[in-house]
Structure formats: structure tokens, C-alpha cells
Amino acid sequence: MERFDDIIIGAGHNGLTAAAYLARAGRRVLVLERADHVGGATVSATPFPGVPAHLSRYSYLVSLLPREIITDLDLDISLIRRRYSSYTPMPTDPTRGLLVDNADESATAESFRRITGDDTEFASWQWFYGRMGEIARRVFPTLIEPLRSREELRDLVAGATRPAGLDTSLAELWEMLTERPLGELIERYFADDVVRGVVATDALIGTFADLHDARLRQNICFLYHLIGGGTGDWDVPVGGMGAVSGALYEAAVAAGARIVTGARITGIDPADGTVEYARSAQAASSPSPLVEPADPAASRSSPLVEPAASAASSRVETTLRASMLYVACAPQSINDCLDVPLDVESDTAGAQLKINMLLNRLPALRDGSVLPDAAFSGTFHINESYGQLHAAWQQASIDKVPSVPPCEIYCHTLSDRSILGPELAGCHTLTLFGLQMPPAVFDAPSATSRAVEATLDSLNSVLAEPIQSVICTDAHGNPCLEAKTPQDLEAALGLPGGNIFHRSLQWPWAPDRDAVGQWGVETRHPRMLLAGAAARRGGGVSGIPGHNAAALVLEG
Incomplete structure (x- = not known):
């Protein structure tokens, strides 16, 4: 039986992060991946036949990846800061809209004035996001440290541990953010329905909740x-999300980690570190792992990729053993292999409709005062006013497609054109993310086509021309448009209920006194750690769970 120091289940960006850290420390590391490529949800793909457009198929922007991980692992990753934060057409009058320009405060103030009539909301916006910026600067560095207690993190935020003393405004904001439903906070600081909606959307990305939900799931999502x-x-x-997972793959392989794709876990014994997996002969004889399938960095052959198996066998079964095991996939996907399942709740599902498009040009807006390049390069909010978000939640709560689906769009190619081939000059990608869309909405016959149609109608309500009129066609004459429901994400990526966070996001502090000083990756099995999004301080494209699982072992 072959033995390793570490076996990591899942070759998404978190699993690759853990592999790179552990292998660089001289440990013998194996990564097992069910799919025929690495990257998980952090991949680039060419979904449209005959069209050289390498889209970020699932995840698409980067915020939570710490600079320390990029530096520690010498990752070749470039990130572009967007000048425009967001553009929001008025749902009742799309000839006017709110444009938030990070480079021009006076222009942003004028845009607020144009839709609200005075400077009150802009002043509240500046104060609120200034305070949230202070919270971000104090909380974010703690995500790659051992867990602090709730009280310690509160004191860090409010300044009780610093010579200047308590910052009462931060203390009050932190208390509302972490103890009261987010709707109360938004309603306290903002009065305009559209502005409230722009603030609220960050609480509902992949999270199905009312803004007044007492469980505060929307608050946690908002904080992250x-x-x-x-x-x-x-x-x-730059280069799309495949460039991120590709850089992590290169770092792990260069450090000596071994990666096996097409590996289906059939048995795990956390007590002695035994892992059993099966691999079809076809998978075993495939070339090196690909990043779905368009990232050249991850397609280079490597002797550290599992060698080909005999074609005479229809299935290759292997048993291995390691000192430590790491779950970098959704825990629910391996619970059937465990006598005692991981104690990770799975009572929440995803809540999104993802639509990828390729356009021959950007569509014209009904608001002639804003250039499409500015509107689409940030987050373009569509029918996401505060009232509309609540109405969509009410309809989706009874398993109906919202009549006016709230959604948001951004255009990768306005910042980085490297994902398009030279023959696509002038073309643009659009990534649409629909909110308040849990799996049950898509269960009825034809529900997906109705949801896509309603979502495109929602988008068209703020455009001067139908989005369908500018969508490219592929080699077969079909529109360059693909939709992904929560069911699609579960089938393709093993995400339970299509939950992009694997489970409900967790507060970034220790859940109890005994967990203070832990890393938030521990499980009931001492030799098995969470190294994926289900870890405390998981979710998003961050690498944080992979870093923290490796840190526990390397520093412990």
C-alpha cells in the first residue's frame, strides 16, 4: 500500500493551495480529483463551439484571495482593479441611473443627486462604506490566523485594544451587523429604495434569504x-479564473505534489488515514489534468500526474494511506464513504442563476448620460431595488420564478481582453448572476427556460435594444449563451443544492470558547481536516481554507 504524508480530496483552488503549501514544506502530497481536470469552480472554459472565448464559467471575480498566499506560493496571478464600482438604472425610469465612480468622487456625488434629489444619501454612502472599510482592514488579516473569540474580534474592530480607545461609531455598526438582521441596518442608514437595494445585493449573492431573516445568513454573506x-x-x-487555478496547479506540481484526476472516492477510514478510490481506464489513460479545457498553464504534461493505466482494465481501484486527510470538496459528497459522517450541516442550498454570454458589441443603454463601457465594467445592477429584492424572495419562497428577476452583470473583457481570440475583436463577454433563485424554482417543467427568459426580459427593461440582438452565434448558428442553475452546479461540481459556499457561510470567529486558537478546519476526526469552502472562513475564491488546513499541520 502506497503511503503519503497528506491526501487531499478535491483539486479546486483550495485543495491546490493546501497541496502547494504542504509540498513546499517537503511533505509527500497526493491530490485526488473526481473530475477529469483541476480547478473545481475556478476554471476557464470554451463553452461555445468554434468560438475562441475562454470564459470564467462559474466563479468570475477575486476579492478574498490574500496577498500573502500569492506571495508565499510565488503565484503568477495578475488582478485588475475596476474603476467603476457599479451602475444601477432606476427601475421606474431607466433613462436615469446611479453610477459609482471610484476615481471621481464629485461625479459620483452628482449621480446620487440626480436620482435622489439631494446630497443626503451620498453622505450616508460615504460614511457607511468608509466605516465598512475600517472593518475590512481590521478583520480581513485575521482570516489566515488562528480563530479569535467573538469578543476579541469585536474589540479589534471597535478599537478597544488600541491606545486611541473605543470607536463608538464602529462599535455600533459592528453590533448591528453581527447581532441584528441586515435589513434593520440598511433601513437605519439609507432612505432611498434603489440605494438600499445596491447595498443589499452583497448580502444575497448565492444566499437565499430575506433581509430581515433572524438567522442572519444575509449578514454573514454581506460581511464577506x-x-x-x-x-x-x-x-x-487577467486570463480568467483558469489562470488562478492554473497558477495554483503549477505551484503544487512544481513543489512535488502528485495529482490524480478522474478519481472517485469509494472508501475512507479517518482513523488510520486509508483512502480507496476507483478510476476508469479511460480516465487513467487521459493526458495531464486540464483546466476546463482552455488554460495552457495547466495543460503541460508533468511526470507528477498519475501515469496511464492499462487499457485492458475497465476500472482501476487503488488503496492508499496518509498521515493526514483533507476534504477540499463539499463534505456531503464524501459522507457516504464515512462510517461517521462529517458534522457539517447541509440544510441550505444555492440561490442563483448564472448566464454566460458573448456579444458582438455592448448594447445601448436607455440612460444616454452613461457610456456602456462605464456601466458594464463595474457591477451593473438590474431591478435590484430594496423592494424588488424582497418581492423576488417572496415569490421564490413559494417556488415561483420571480416575475421580475433581480440580477447583476459585469463585463470581463472591458478590463482584460486576453480571454478572447484575435478574431473576436470588438466582441465582449457578459456574466449575469441572478439572485433569489433557489433550486426549487427550477423543479417545474420548463422552469429553467422560463427563468432565463424572464431574466433576459428584466435586463432588456433597462436597455435601448434587446440583448438578444447583440449575442454572437457559435459554429452551429446557436446563440452564444449558456445558463447554469443550482442543479447544474450540483451535477457538474458536486455542490450540494448548488450552494457555491458548500454550506451556509460562518462568522469569522470561534463558535465557542474551546475553538479559540483553532483554525476553523478541524472535524470530529482528528486526522481529517476541512480544506475547502465548508471550513470556517470558507466560501469565495480565497485559498484561505487550504492555507489554514496546511498551517494547522505545519505549525502544529
């Missing part, structure tokens, strides 16, 4: 979306 990098900025990865 606003603390990334210590600034809350969401950056564009």
Missing part, C-alpha cells in the same frame, strides 16, 4: 463580500 483584501474590492483576474 465587503472585507476582501482589506478593501472590499472585487478584481478581474
Whole structure:
């Protein structure tokens, strides 16, 4: 039986992060991946036949990846900061809209004035996001440290541990953010329905909740979306998301990690570190792992990739043993292989409709005062006012496709054109993310086509021309458009209920006194750690769970 120091289950970006750290420390590391490529949800793909457009198929922006991980692993990753934060057409009058320009405060103030009539909301916006920036700068560095207690993190945020003393405004904001439903906070600081909606959307990305939900799931999602990098900025990865997982793959392989794709786990014994997996002869004889399938960095052959198996066998079964095991996939996907399942709740599902498009040009807006290049390069909010978000939640709660689906769009190619072939000059990608869309919405016959149609109608309500009129066609004459429901994400990526976070996001502090000083990756099995999004301080494209699982072992 072959033995390793570490066996990592899942070759998404978190599993690759853990592999790179562990292998660089001289440990013998094996990564097992069910798919025929590495990267998980952090991949680039060419979904449209005959069209050289390498889209970030699932995840698409980077905020939570700490600079320390990029530096530690010598990752060749470039991120582009977006000048425009967001553009939001008025749902009742799309000839006017709110444009938030990070480089021009006076222009942003004028845009607020144009839709609200005075300077009150802009002043509240500046104060609120200034305070949230302070929280981000203080909380984000703690995500790659051992867990602090709730009280310690509160004191860090409010300044009780610093010579200047308590910052009462931060203390009050932190208390509302972590103890009261987010809707109360938003309603306290903002009055305009559209502005409230722009603030609220960060609480509902992949999270199905009412803003007044007493469980505060929306609050936790909001916090993570606003603390990334210590600034809350969401950056564009040059080369697409495949460049991120490709760089991590290269780092892991260069350090000596061995990667096996097409490996289906059939048995795990956490007590002695035994792992059993099966691999079809076809998978075993395939070339090196690919990043779905368009990242050249990850397609180079490597002797550290599992060698070909005999074609005479229809299935290759292997048993291995390691000192430590790491779950970098959704825990629910391996629980059937465990006598005692991992104690990770799975009562929440995803809540999104993802639509990828390729356009021959950007569509014209009904708001003639804003250039499409500015509107689409940030986050373009569509029918996401506060009232519309609540109405969509109400309809989806009874398993109906919202009549006016709230959604948001961004255009990768306005920041980085490297993902398009030279023959696509002038073309642009659009990534649409629909909110308040849990799996049950898509269960009825034809529900997906109805949801896509309703979502495109929602988008068209703020455009001067139908989006369908500018969508490219592929080699077969079909529109360059693909939709991904929660069911699709579960089938393709093993995400339970299509939950992009694997489970409900967790507060970034220790859940109890006994967990203070732990890493948030521990499980009931001492030799098995969480190294994926289900870890405490998981979710998003961060590498944080992989870093923290490796840190526990290497520093412990």
C-alpha cells in the first residue's frame, strides 16, 4: 500500500493551495480529483463551439484571495482593479441611473443627486462604506490566523485594544451587523429604495434569504463580500479564473505534489488515514489534468500526474494511506464513504442563476448620460431595488420564478481582453448572476427556460435594444449563451443544492470558547481536516481554507 504524508480530496483552488503549501514544506502530497481536470469552480472554459472565448464559467471575480498566499506560493496571478464600482438604472425610469465612480468622487456625488434629489444619501454612502472599510482592514488579516473569540474580534474592530480607545461609531455598526438582521441596518442608514437595494445585493449573492431573516445568513454573506483584501474590492483576474487555478496547479506540481484526476472516492477510514478510490481506464489513460479545457498553464504534461493505466482494465481501484486527510470538496459528497459522517450541516442550498454570454458589441443603454463601457465594467445592477429584492424572495419562497428577476452583470473583457481570440475583436463577454433563485424554482417543467427568459426580459427593461440582438452565434448558428442553475452546479461540481459556499457561510470567529486558537478546519476526526469552502472562513475564491488546513499541520 502506497503511503503519503497528506491526501487531499478535491483539486479546486483550495485543495491546490493546501497541496502547494504542504509540498513546499517537503511533505509527500497526493491530490485526488473526481473530475477529469483541476480547478473545481475556478476554471476557464470554451463553452461555445468554434468560438475562441475562454470564459470564467462559474466563479468570475477575486476579492478574498490574500496577498500573502500569492506571495508565499510565488503565484503568477495578475488582478485588475475596476474603476467603476457599479451602475444601477432606476427601475421606474431607466433613462436615469446611479453610477459609482471610484476615481471621481464629485461625479459620483452628482449621480446620487440626480436620482435622489439631494446630497443626503451620498453622505450616508460615504460614511457607511468608509466605516465598512475600517472593518475590512481590521478583520480581513485575521482570516489566515488562528480563530479569535467573538469578543476579541469585536474589540479589534471597535478599537478597544488600541491606545486611541473605543470607536463608538464602529462599535455600533459592528453590533448591528453581527447581532441584528441586515435589513434593520440598511433601513437605519439609507432612505432611498434603489440605494438600499445596491447595498443589499452583497448580502444575497448565492444566499437565499430575506433581509430581515433572524438567522442572519444575509449578514454573514454581506460581511464577506465587503472585507476582501482589506478593501472590499472585487478584481478581474487577467486570463480568467483558469489562470488562478492554473497558477495554483503549477505551484503544487512544481513543489512535488502528485495529482490524480478522474478519481472517485469509494472508501475512507479517518482513523488510520486509508483512502480507496476507483478510476476508469479511460480516465487513467487521459493526458495531464486540464483546466476546463482552455488554460495552457495547466495543460503541460508533468511526470507528477498519475501515469496511464492499462487499457485492458475497465476500472482501476487503488488503496492508499496518509498521515493526514483533507476534504477540499463539499463534505456531503464524501459522507457516504464515512462510517461517521462529517458534522457539517447541509440544510441550505444555492440561490442563483448564472448566464454566460458573448456579444458582438455592448448594447445601448436607455440612460444616454452613461457610456456602456462605464456601466458594464463595474457591477451593473438590474431591478435590484430594496423592494424588488424582497418581492423576488417572496415569490421564490413559494417556488415561483420571480416575475421580475433581480440580477447583476459585469463585463470581463472591458478590463482584460486576453480571454478572447484575435478574431473576436470588438466582441465582449457578459456574466449575469441572478439572485433569489433557489433550486426549487427550477423543479417545474420548463422552469429553467422560463427563468432565463424572464431574466433576459428584466435586463432588456433597462436597455435601448434587446440583448438578444447583440449575442454572437457559435459554429452551429446557436446563440452564444449558456445558463447554469443550482442543479447544474450540483451535477457538474458536486455542490450540494448548488450552494457555491458548500454550506451556509460562518462568522469569522470561534463558535465557542474551546475553538479559540483553532483554525476553523478541524472535524470530529482528528486526522481529517476541512480544506475547502465548508471550513470556517470558507466560501469565495480565497485559498484561505487550504492555507489554514496546511498551517494547522505545519505549525502544529
